Amino acid sequence: MKLRKVTAASAVVLALTVTATACGSGNKNESGSSGGGNKIKIGIKYDxxxxxxxxxxxxxSGFDVDVATYxxxxLGYKPDQIQFVETKSADRENALARGDVKFIVATYSINDKRKQxxxxxxPYLLAHQDLLVKAKSDISKGTDLNGKKLCSVTGSTSAQNVHDTIAPKANLRQYSGYSxxxxxxxxxxxxxxxxxxxILAGFASQDKYKGQFKLAGLKLSNENYGIGVKxxxxxxxxxxxxxxxxxxxxxxxxxAVKKNFGPADYKNEPAPKIGQIVK
Structure with a gap:
């Protein structure tokens, strides 16, 4: 009888040990480096x-967000495994070098300086520098800006380029943000x-602005948006x-283009071919 009691007790201990091991293994698989708990950090703009x-x-939300999610x-990640990290323009190269993010999808124009x-x-989108004006505005070309008030953000070269090359008599106004x-x-x-x-189409597509503005469609530059990688x-x-x-x-x-830019009547370029940079 005594032997049978020991054997039964041993069996219980063995069963508990196996169960605990199995549970422990499962937890490790959910949060460990090789399990389903992996996260990927992706740099985007927040504003x-x-x-x-x-x-x-x-x-x-946004086109860059949709591209990043796709x-x-x-790459094998579900939406709940994605961690979006705010990556401002001035910090994009450093964020990649530090390993803060795996890649960056943030209106990141490809150019020779950055490729160093x-x-x-x-690229995944070909954008152009343009003008946003009121829906009933008579501004239809760059020279129409002479004598007009032109706005861009502080530190941006966009407004200065227009002033220097197209409309030298434009009155430049610089604010801290596009909003x-x-x-x-x-x-x-x-x-x-x-x-x-x-960027202009994205702002104009907001519910509070729908129907109030239009893009002039001037194509003042070519901006090849790429996904930055270390x-x-x-x-x-x-x-x-x-x-x-x-x-x-x-x-x-x-x-994704129609969903995010459609309300502003954004006439997008066809999807660019991989590796093909439009100068």
């Missing part, structure tokens, strides 16, 4: 409606706002390029 915007409820899915510090996948420029356009404090047409990470660049090609081929790219 650009239609492109990268953090909403009051903590969710994110790419992450192709980071690698780019894409202020758009509000100024609405109130009549300024006559036009200039930056990339994709210098030397060729494997990630190749995976992202494959994801972008799939996004275009299955119709997701066009759907």
């Amino acid at each position: 650009q409606p239609g492109l990268g915007l953090k909403k009051p409820d903590g969710t994110f 790419v992450a899915k192709q 510090k980071v690698d780019f996948a894409g 202020e420029c758009i509000a100024g356009l609405q109130s009549g404090a300024v006559d036009a706002v200039t930056t990339d047409d994709s 210098k030397g990470d060729t494997a990630t660049v190749n995976k992202i390029n494959a994801a972008l090609e799939k996004m275009v081929s299955d119709g997701s790219w066009e759907a």
